[in-house]
Every structure is written in C-alpha cells, then in structure tokens.
Amino acid sequence: MYADTPARRWTLRVITPLLAGVVGLITLFLSPWSDSANAHGSIVDPASRSYGCWDRWGDDHMNPAMEQEDPMCWQAFQANPNTMWNWMSxxxxxxxxxxxxxxxxxxxxxxxxxxGGLATSLDNPGPWTPTDVGNDFSVHLYDTASHGADYFQVYVTEQGFDPTTDALGWGDLELVAETGSYPPASDITFDVSAPGRTGHHIVYTIWQASHLDQTYFICSDVNFS
Known part of the structure; x- marks a missing residue:
C-alpha cells in the first residue's frame, strides 16, 4: 500500500490527463516547472489557494462546472494554469x-x-473555498525538498476583513504565531491560535527556509466556525 501524499496525488493527476489525450496541453503546463515543482513546498492544511485549486481540480481542470462551483479557482486556471501546477513555488x-x-x-x-507574475490571480478577492477551522488549529507544511525552517510567522486577518471584496494588505493582518527553527523534514506541523474570529478569513504564512535566504509567502482561506 502506497502512502497518500500530495506528491503521489500530483503524479496521479498528471498521468490522468495524459491518458485522457491532452498530452500537449499538460506538457506545456508542466515542462517549465518540472525541476522547481519537485523542489519546494507549501501549506497544505489549511490549504493554500494554489494547492487547494490543484487538489480539487488538478485531475479535472478543463471541467466547465468549475466556473460555477469554484469560481476563484476557475479564474486562476484561466489566467495561468501553472499557478496551480506549480503550487510549491x-x-x-x-x-x-x-x-x-x-x-x-x-x-x-x-x-x-x-x-514571474504568473500567480497574480491569487491576489484577487472573491469567494475562495475555505478550510473549516476552530480558533485553535494546526498549520501543516509539506516540503518535498525537506528544506527545514529558520522560522514560521503566521498572520490572520482581523475581524471585519472580507476576503470576498478586500485585497489583502499588511495592515489587515495580526501576527498570531512565530516559531523557532525546524530541522529538515518533508512534513512540519505546528499549532496556532487566533481567538475572537468568526467567518471567512485569510491565514498568511511566512516560511523562512533554512537552506538559503528563500522565503515563502502563502495565503490559506479559512472559515472560523
């Protein structure tokens, strides 16, 4: 039995469209990113915007139903599918x-x-699909390259911020957690707390990787319930 990991699901979801007869399209999407997509990581829970779109639609990204069912992923795939295929970078x-x-x-x-400007669709306000969380929740990094971390900083939008209409700015965020260092690992999980919030918010994670001065900036939509 093989472990169900983001990397394994990524492989399966590349193979499926190939077998469906869209070889040229998938090759165009993947070839510019083949090295980097195997070398980095992202927050997979609560799912980052790009990872969530790939996780829900990566094996069905041509489905017109996405426009109604998941409109923010639809606009992101339309703008540039590499944003989702390259969700680790x-x-x-x-x-x-x-x-x-x-x-x-x-x-x-x-x-x-x-x-190179390919991911600008992730900045657009709108009804991004959130992950349900409580005010105390865990953040899970999946890192195929096991870079480790000098630290993580986790911010959450203030109560009253509306991700469906408001573009995210630094002044909208409250720092709720700052960690110490983590040794190299493919999975890192830590707990955070964001009291006093209800409804749709953005969790903004800054991951300072340990191998060089490389910093990841990741938006995850959540619903505090």
Missing part, C-alpha cells in the same frame, strides 16, 4: 527579512508577483 529570494518593503499591499498572496 511561491517564494522570493534574498529579501533579508524586509518582507513589507518588497511585497506591496494587494500582492501578498502572489508573494509580490512571484513566478
């Missing part, structure tokens, strides 16, 4: 900790147009 390098100076308001979810 929302990072910037050599920022020396100056995150607010390098990532402007309204561009936080794309890591300031990381991936």
């Amino acid at each position: 929302l990072f910037r390098e050599n920022l020396a900790g100056d995150f607010q100076g390098n990532i402007p308001d309204g561009k936080l979810c794309s890591a300031g147009d990381a991936q």
